[in-house]
Amino acid sequence: MSVYGDQEKSPFTEDMKPAPKDPYGIHKYALELMCKSLCENHGVEYLILRPQHVFGIRQRYDLSYRNVIPRWIKKALLKQPLPVFGKLGLQRAFSPISLIKRGIISAALNEKINGEIFNLGSSTTRSLAEVAQKISNILSTNISFEFLPSPSTLLNLSIGSTEKVKKNLCIVESEVEFDANLSMLVNEIKKSIISKVEIGITPEIAPQKYLSIYGS
Template identity: 25%
Template sequence: MRVLITGGAGFIGSHLAEAYLANGDEVYIIDDLSTGSLDNIAHLKEKGGYSKRFFVHIDTIMNREVMLELVGTCDVVHHLAAAVGVEYILNNPMESITTNIQGTEIVLELCNKFKKRVLIASTSEVYGKHTHAPLVETDNIIYGPSSKFRWSYAASKLMDEFMSLAYFRTTGLQVTVARLFNTVGPRQTGTYGMVIPRLVGQALRNEPLTIYGDGSQTRTFTDVKDVVWAFQRMVENEGAFGEVFNVGGIEEVSILELAKRIVALTGSSSELKLIPYDEAFGKDFEDMQRRVPGVDKIRKLIGFDPKNDLDAILTRVVSYMRKRPDGA
C-alpha cells in the first residue's frame, strides 16, 4: 500500500510514517518544516530497508500541483499538516487560519478527485469552553469572542470537519475525522507551547516549571503509539467514513499535579512557578478549564483501549529528552 502523510516530518506524522514502513508499506510525506523537523525522520531515511520505500517532499500542501501528484500516487491519505501549538497560533494567526482551512480544502478536493480514503486530524480544541466530562462527539460547541485569537485554531479545525462531512454527504468521499486529545511522546517539542515536553525540559535543566493560570485546569494525555494504532485502523474501517471520533486517553490530571509528577520523576530541584495567562500569552488568550474525552464511539468501532497510562508516557518522554544534548 502507498500512504501519503501530510505533515509527515512532524511529531505524530513521523511516528505514523515509521509504523507504516514497519508494515512494509510505501510512505510518501510532504512537510514545509514550519513546525516539523528533518531530525524526526532522519532515522527512517538512513535505515536501509526503509529508504527505498520512503519518499520525502519538502513543500507546502498549498502547492496544488505537488499535491495532485502525491494524492494521485497514493492509496490512502492521512492529513496531519496544520498550524499547531497555542504559542505558534497566537504569533501566526493569518498563516494558521490559511493553512488549516485552505490546505484541508486542497486535500479533500484531490482525494475526492481520485477517490482516495482520507483521515483528517482534528483537535479537542473544537469543543471550546465546556467544563463537563467526558466530552462526546455530539456535544455543542462553545467558543469565546472572535477578538480572542486563541479560538481561531478551534474554529478553523471545525471548518475542516464541516468540509469533510460535506464531501462525504455530497460525494461519498471515504473520509474520517479524528479529534485528538493532547497527543504526547518522543520527538514532540515544547517550542510551540506543548505542555509536557516544555515542563520536562525545564525540570531536566532544573529551571522553574512555569504553570499558566493557577494550574487547576485539567487535561488527559494520549501516547502517540496509541494514536498511530488508531489512525491505521480508522482509515481502513468502512464504519468510520463520514464520522467524527475522539482519540484520547482517559486519565484526567491537573496541570499543577502534572508538574509535581514531572519533578518527582526527573529528580529535579525545580520550583513551580505560576504565571498569569495575560503575562504568558497576552490579551488574545482564554483557556479551556477541562478537556476529557469520551471514547465509547471509537472503542466500539475498533476496540480502542489506550495501552499507555500517564506515568508510562512521562517515563518515555523523560528518557527521550535526557538523551538530547539540549535536554529539550
C-alpha cells in the same frame, strides 16, 4: 478538544455542538467542515478524529503555550521553574502518542464506519500537579513553578468522552502506557539538550536545532 470550546458539561461527547473560542480551535473546526463537505459531495468515505492533549516522542518543546509536557520537561532539565497558566489542579486527559497511533490505524482500516466523529485519547484524567510530579520522579530532581496569568482562551473543562471510540474501534489505554511514553519523551529531550550543551549550543536556542533534526 479545542473544537468544543466552552461547554456546560464534561466530558465532551461527539454530538455536542462545537464552540471554539480561539483561532486554533476555529481553524480545526473549519477543516472538519471542509473535509465533510468535500467527501460527501464527491462520494468519498471519511472519519473525523479529535485527538486530545497528545504527547510523545518527537514533540516540539519550544512552544510558549501549547505542548505543556515537553515544555515542562525542557524547563526541568534546565533547572528552571515550570510555567503554569491557571492552576495546578487543572485536569486534562493527556494522551500518549502510542494510543493515538493505534486509534488512527484502527479507524483507517475499519470498513464498517463512515462519516463519524470520534474523540481519540486517554480516558484517564490527570492534574497538572500529577504530571509535574511524574516528570520530577523520572528526572530525580526537585521542581518549582512560575504561575502566569491565564489566557482568555484557556478552557477549564477540556476532557473528551472516549466511550464511542472504545465501543466502535476498541481503543483502550494500557495501564503502563502513560508512564512509558513519558519516560521515552524525557529521555529523548534529555539527550537532545545534553548533546547541544556538549557542542556549545545555548540550551535556550536548542529547540530550533531540535526542529532541524526532527522536522516541524
